[in-house]
Amino acid sequence: MLSVLVACEVSGIWSAAFHAAGFDVNSMATFMEKLQRSVRFAEGTAPSYLRTHPITYQRIAEAQSRAQGKPYRQVADTLDFHLVRALLKSYTGTPKEAIAYFDEAIAERKFNNEIAAHYGLVASLLRATDFKRAKVELATLEKMSPPDPMIDAIAAHVYLDSGDVAAAIARFEAALARYPNKMQLIYDYPDALIAGNRTRDAVRFIEGQLVRYPNDGRMHRAAAKAYASLGNRMQQHRHQGELYAWQGNLPGAVAQLDMAMKAGDGDFYQASVVETRLRALRKELQEQQEQQDRTAMSKGG
Secondary structure (H helix, E strand, O other): OHHHHHHHHHHHHHHHHHHHOOOOOHHHHHHHHHHHHHOOOOOOOOOHHHOOOOOHHHHHHHHHHHHOOOOOOOOOOOHHHHHHHHHHHHOOOOHHHHHHHHHHHHHOOOOOOHHHHHHHHHHHHHHOOOHHHHHHHHHHHHHHOOOOHHHHHHHHHHHHHOOOHHHHHHHHHHHHHHOOOOHHHHHHHHHHHHHOOOHHHHHHHHHHHHHHOOOOHHHHHHHHHHHHHHOOHHHHHHHHHHHHHHHOOHHHHHHHHHHHHHHOOOOHHHHHHHHHHHHHHHHHHHHHHHHHHHHHHHHHO
């Protein structure tokens, strides 16, 4: 019963938040109805008071009650929503099939958003490595689109993947000046720098981002790649270890940091950082293993 009351309170909070944000509060009940239909054969037959969470129809009723009297709101999808959907569609089927889909959609004007349809076509052409046509379609896309970081990112990739690295770097740098917090650009820019034989610039950029996002696994992966290109084994293994730790692979993380300690090509400060982190990860791994042993013993007993 307590779980039902908690769910009702949470439902009320979400309904109020949806309404305050300008969204249609009726959509919560609609979502739950669709969820119920999708899992109707998986739900057990235990009574609601024995369940950890209230059964779906109780949530639907509560959401409908909370939304009662609230006016319907038609919320327009954002451009980025349409772009993401088009990007996902560009990976459906073969590259040739994806290109044909967007070509037909544009020719017959069968799309929800014209900019997204052209974006999907560029993404499909990029996947098919048809760089010549991708550049033509990119020009068309940029003429009709307002400034957007996703379009800047795919433009940079068109140039990067086609071998025009200098143009790609320029596009990434211009985009990052406008959107310094866009993670897609932050993740991809170092690859362009490395491709342009500017690995030390890539390292400086990555290290700057790691100050902002110290626990970002993808940034540690980029750092490991960049340091490997420079032949800096201590830093390579250190960041590879941080990537494994981020992924939850503590044995792999400890092994990588142990390799970093043995590399011997870092300065005193770098070695101290690695040693401190290795000590902390070993302790965490030991505690994890002890917890697993206790769990195994309790099950065996």
